Amino acid sequence: DQQVKQNSPSLSVQEGRISILNCDYTNSMFDYFLWYKKYPAEGPTFLISISSIKDKNEDGRFTVFLNKSAKHLSLHIVPSQPGDSAVYFCAASARSGRRALTFGSGTRLQVQP
Amino acid sequence: NAGVTQTPKFQVLKTGQSMTLQCAQDMNHEYMSWYRQDPGMGLRLIHYSVGAGITDQGEVPNGYNVSRSTTEDFPLRLLSAAPSQTSVYFCASRMTGGANTEAFFGQGTRLTVV
Numbered sequence: 001d002q003q004v005k006q007n008s009p010s011l012s013v014q015e016g017r018i019s020i021l022n023c024d025y026t027n028s029m030f031d032y033f034l035w036y037k038k039y040p041a042e043g044p045t046f047l048i049s050i051s052s053i054k055d056k057n058e059d060g061r062f063t064v065f066l067n068k069s070a071k072h073l074s075l076h077i078v079p080s081q082p083g084d085s086a087v088y089f090c091a092a093s094a095r096s097g098r099r100a101l102t103f104g105s106g107t108r109l110q111v112q113p
Numbered sequence: 114n115a116g117v118t119q120t121p122k123f124q125v126l127k128t129g130q131s132m133t134l135q136c137a138q139d140m141n142h143e144y145m146s147w148y149r150q151d152p153g154m155g156l157r158l159i160h161y162s163v164g165a166g167i168t169d170q171g172e173v174p175n176g177y178n179v180s181r182s183t184t185e186d187f188p189l190r191l192l193s194a195a196p197s198q199t200s201v202y203f204c205a206s207r208m209t210g211g212a213n214t215e216a217f218f219g220q221g222t223r224l225t226v227v
Contacts, residue, residue, distance in 0.1 A: 002153075004157075034215055034216075042220055042221070043203055043218035043220045043221050046216070046217070049215060051213060052207075069120075071162075095213070098158070099163075102158070103148075105153055105155040106155055
């Protein structure tokens with residue numbers, strides 16, 4: 001039972017355009033959401049996060065939106081750059097229970113020059 | 114700043130062999146965890162620890178043991194390797210409590226069991 005789902009395995013965009021990566025979750029106990037970026041042969045690196053008390057968080061070219069009623073979050077990258085090409089993982093955690101991060105299956109983003 | 118260090122980076126095992134994947138962090142994080150990454154499945158939690166002397170199982174614990182004798186180290190032991198354990202393994206650490214904080218990951222160990 002996947003509690004965090006990324007339904008698009010891959011996404012290709014042109015340099016300078018917007019990249020939108022989507023993520024859905026099913027566990028209502030999740031109250032903290034994160035996006036990680038992963039290059040081949042490296043560990044995931046933290047990109048941006050959002051608490052459930054907010055609906056938007058921005059950090060430079062990266063913005064995460066949270067829609068709690070729809071149990072949906074998205075990552076917007078504007079403008080997209082070739083160096084953004086990587087696999088992006090959505091993750092979520094809850095204050096109770098394991099408090100571990102639960103990850104989606106990832107979306108491979110390719111930014112074409 | 115070393116962060117989270119995993120060794121080895123690559124390992125090939127024969128079925129039935131045992132080995133230990135090492136993980137060390139220098140950020141004084143209480144919360145540490147092990148994940149495995151398989152194609153199309155994201156990262157799945159194997160075991161985690163909320164502090165020295167305390168460990169617990171994650172989603173896919175079978176075939177793995179952990180211990181946490183110090184805050185810094187969280188080794189993962191494969192008891193009798195099986196081909197199904199061929200994967201990339203990541204160790205991660207988070208600040209106290211593990212809630213509402215990001216996790217820092219090591220560079221991974223690519224394990225092949227033949």
